[in-house]
Amino acid sequence: MRRFLxxxxxxxxxxxLAQTILSPEVGADRRVTFRFRAPNAREVLLAREGAPxxxxxxxxxxxxxxxxxxxxPDIYGYTFVADGVSLIDPLNAMMKPNLLNTxxxxxxxxxxxxxxxINDVPRGVVHHHFYKSGIVGDxxxxxVYTPPGYDPKAKKLYPVxxxxxxxxxxxxxxxxxxxxxxxxxxxxxxxxxxxxLVVMPLGYGAMEIVSRSAPPLRDPKLRQRSFERFRDSVLxxxxxxxxxxxxxxxxxxxxxxxxxxMGGAESLYVGLNxxxxxxxxxxxxxxxxxxxxxxxxxxxDEKANAQLRLLWIACGREDRxxxxxxxxxxxxxSKGVRYTWTETGGAHTWMVWRRYxxxxxxxxxx
Amino acid sequence: MRRFLxxxxxxxxxxxLAQTILSPEVGADRRVTFRFRAPNAREVLLAREGAPxxxxxxxxxxxxxxxxxxxxPDIYGYTFVADGVSLIDPLNAMMKPNLLNTxxxxxxxxxxxxxxxINDVPRGVVHHHFYKSGIVGDxxxxxVYTPPGYDPKAKKLYPVxxxxxxxxxxxxxxxxxxxxxxxxxxxxxxxxxxxxLVVMPLGYGAMEIVSRSAPPLRDPKLRQRSFERFRDSVLxxxxxxxxxxxxxxxxxxxxxxxxxxMGGAESLYVGLNxxxxxxxxxxxxxxxxxxxxxxxxxxxDEKANAQLRLLWIACGREDRxxxxxxxxxxxxxSKGVRYTWTETGGAHTWMVWRRYxxxxxxxxxx
Numbered sequence: 001m002r003r004f005l006x007x008x009x010x011x012x013x014x015x016x017l018a019q020t021i022l023s024p025e026v027g028a029d030r031r032v033t034f035r036f037r038a039p040n041a042r043e044v045l046l047a048r049e050g051a052p053x054x055x056x057x058x059x060x061x062x063x064x065x066x067x068x069x070x071x072x073p074d075i076y077g078y079t080f081v082a083d084g085v086s087l088i089d090p091l092n093a094m095m096k097p098n099l100l101n102t103x104x105x106x107x108x109x110x111x112x113x114x115x116x117x118i119n120d121v122p123r124g125v126v127h128h129h130f131y132k133s134g135i136v137g138d139x140x141x142x143x144v145y146t147p148p149g150y151d152p153k154a155k156k157l158y159p160v161x162x163x164x165x166x167x168x169x170x171x172x173x174x175x176x177x178x179x180x181x182x183x184x185x186x187x188x189x190x191x192x193x194x195x196x197l198v199v200m201p202l203g204y205g206a207m208e209i210v211s212r213s214a215p216p217l218r219d220p221k222l223r224q225r226s227f228e229r230f231r232d233s234v235l236x237x238x239x240x241x242x243x244x245x246x247x248x249x250x251x252x253x254x255x256x257x258x259x260x261x262m263g264g265a266e267s268l269y270v271g272l273n274x275x276x277x278x279x280x281x282x283x284x285x286x287x288x289x290x291x292x293x294x295x296x297x298x299x300x301d302e303k304a305n306a307q308l309r310l311l312w313i314a315c316g317r318e319d320r321x322x323x324x325x326x327x328x329x330x331x332x333x334s335k336g337v338r339y340t341w342t343e344t345g346g347a348h349t350w351m352v353w354r355r356y357x358x359x360x361x362x363x364x365x366x
Numbered sequence: 367m368r369r370f371l372x373x374x375x376x377x378x379x380x381x382x383l384a385q386t387i388l389s390p391e392v393g394a395d396r397r398v399t400f401r402f403r404a405p406n407a408r409e410v411l412l413a414r415e416g417a418p419x420x421x422x423x424x425x426x427x428x429x430x431x432x433x434x435x436x437x438x439p440d441i442y443g444y445t446f447v448a449d450g451v452s453l454i455d456p457l458n459a460m461m462k463p464n465l466l467n468t469x470x471x472x473x474x475x476x477x478x479x480x481x482x483x484i485n486d487v488p489r490g491v492v493h494h495h496f497y498k499s500g501i502v503g504d505x506x507x508x509x510v511y512t513p514p515g516y517d518p519k520a521k522k523l524y525p526v527x528x529x530x531x532x533x534x535x536x537x538x539x540x541x542x543x544x545x546x547x548x549x550x551x552x553x554x555x556x557x558x559x560x561x562x563l564v565v566m567p568l569g570y571g572a573m574e575i576v577s578r579s580a581p582p583l584r585d586p587k588l589r590q591r592s593f594e595r596f597r598d599s600v601l602x603x604x605x606x607x608x609x610x611x612x613x614x615x616x617x618x619x620x621x622x623x624x625x626x627x628m629g630g631a632e633s634l635y636v637g638l639n640x641x642x643x644x645x646x647x648x649x650x651x652x653x654x655x656x657x658x659x660x661x662x663x664x665x666x667d668e669k670a671n672a673q674l675r676l677l678w679i680a681c682g683r684e685d686r687x688x689x690x691x692x693x694x695x696x697x698x699x700s701k702g703v704r705y706t707w708t709e710t711g712g713a714h715t716w717m718v719w720r721r722y723x724x725x726x727x728x729x730x731x732x
Contacts, residue, residue, distance in 0.1 A: 037451050040406045062449075083428075085403050087453055093468060093536075099459045118505050123496040130489040130547075139484050152518040170459075181496075 073110020205229025439476020
């Protein structure tokens with residue numbers, strides 16, 4: 001192996017590989033062992049998505065390790081926190097990209113019936129689009145999932161879901177981490193979800209909001225500007241481009257908008273203020289709705305019920321945002337707006353959001 | 367900022383951000399400062415793509431740093447080697463994904479004329495396809511770049527370049543790291559490169575070849591099996607799917623194949639053995655052609671000259687593979703096969719390959 005690798009890699013890299021340790025190692029019993037070489041670190045913790053941090057123990061070769069208990073089949077983000085610094089697992093190519101906190105990811109495989117497992121079913125395509133936004137003033141991107149059998153030359157028009165990521169994700173979040181394309185492929189193959197396009201735009205109207213070097217962002221004006229310009233970029237740039245180039249219906253009954261965390265708040269903000277555009281709205285573990293809900297939803301009242309085919313709001317009981325979600329339900333009640341409330345287990349994690357997507361999309365366009 | 371972030375992130379993560387250090391920091395003078403907190407490490411080195419390792423120095427807060435000299439405008443991969451372990455920069459979201467060596471990346475911006483700079487020009491689309499390979503027996507993927515203005519409903523047929531990544535890359539390598547889509551957008555806008563589709567398949571016919579936990583791969587049989595099954599998957603699965611679903615010509619004069627490193631060797635192996643399929647072949651910094659060239663190219667002789675529109679071979683003088691490339695030129699000479707040889711500065715790096723792509727694509731389909 002060394003000789004072969006040395007053709008392509010530096011000698012040092014090839015040598016490292018040859019003496020490599022394995023991480024993560026998923027056992028048949030679904031216990032997972034994580035290993036990380038850091039001979040001089042004083043403390044290394046395993047920080048796994050949605051779980052308390054676990055101390056790791058160092059062996060005589062400087063390799064820290066820990067073995068979890070049996071984990072539910074799922075995909076988990078994790079980092080190693082070495083003397084206070086979060087690091088990805090250098091032995092694992094599976095990543096959970098993020099603008100502020102890149103993590104590693106580990107897949108604990110489960111039965112084929114789990115919606116995020118890759119199965120031998122017809123597969124859709126994920127299209128990555130790039131454009132200059134006149135509204136935000138930068139070069140940005142969005143992703144479009146087209147379902148299996150989608151034919152740009154055919155006459156059929158599909159319904160479309162606008163699916164928004166959370167704070168610190170980028171436009172790839174719902175596919176790279178959320179596996180939205182895999183989930184849709186599976187649910188469509190099972191006949192549970194109607195074939196639809198899914199449009200995944202970049203969720204910031206002001207990129208400063210995710211800049212590390214930005215001055216403190218206490219100013220709610222920045223949040224408001226980001227939400228407003230995001231709304232405008234979706235409604236005036238992304239949506240018209242999608243409707244021009246893709247075989248999607250332009251009827252409100254065929255358009256949905258949903259998102260997670262910040263994207264949940266954006267779905268409510270964009271969707272409930274544009275009911276002539278969207279008939280279906282979903283908000284998963286929403287956060288960042290703002291303090292003054294009357295100001296954010298000035299025209300919302302019981303007339304919305306005639307236009308809304310579904311307003312689906314979900315949050316996990318261990319999510320610190322559950323109180324603000326309940327507060328939002330109270331606001332809706334005070335306005336006479338009907339909604340569907342789904343309270344589940346789980347915290348503010350992708351394990352929850354993949355399940356919400358699998359629960360939400362079968363309800364759409366019925 | 368803390369309050370806003372705390373809505374979405376753990377308190378610890380928000381606190382870390384609030385006291386954050388900056389890395390990498392690109393100065394107006396194009397010197398780059400890298401910073402990495404590792405209070406107990408004994409040695410931290412900066413390993414930058416194509417450059418000797420630089421020692422970093424620790425301050426009283428446990429932050430290691432180093433400032434480079436002025437760098438040429440480019441995109442550089444790098445890691446921090448902390449006590450012998452290569453780690454990405456936890457403060458930088460820009461990644462260089464790789465199956466064996468995930469790195470961070472830093473962009474030193476340059477003039478708009480550099481082919482990898484994102485400009486305000488019409489943009490193509492990158493399509494991510496998924497399929498079950500009957501030949502390799504796994505679920506795999508490929509990417510297709512369609513140029514600006516590509517219309518699946520129009521009659522026009524485009525030429526197509528099959529573009530292969532190197533050992534340890536995945537199918538996203540040429541876009542995520544190589545910026546092939548940006549390079550093509552720019553060169554097409556300048557009228558230098560003909561509008562074409564670019565198909566970027568996964569370059570392994572046997573995934574064991576890139577597995578960390580595999581037994582040593584000294585066996586040339588594994589290399590051969592990977593090359594053969596890769597060839598079959600491209601010719602019998604990917605190419606027919608592309609020609610069925612995309613507006614591409616099926617004439618040999620409209621098909622090219624090129625790649626870097628292992629992908630260069632695969633381009634030679636697939637292309638020169640299938641001249642009824644490809645008229646244009648490019649090999650960038652090729653490696654892994656195998657020991658017995660007569661066995662790999664059994665039918666190659668001067669009759670190839672009538673079929674080959676271009677056989678473009680390039681390598682950097684600081685690349686350790688330059689000798690095997692020169693040996694390959696001798697082989698071609700001995701067979702009477704004409705080629706174009708481009709010897710440049712540079713080593714086995716993406717900085718070289720982005721330039722090769724910008725130099726190669728304008729020659730195609732003329």
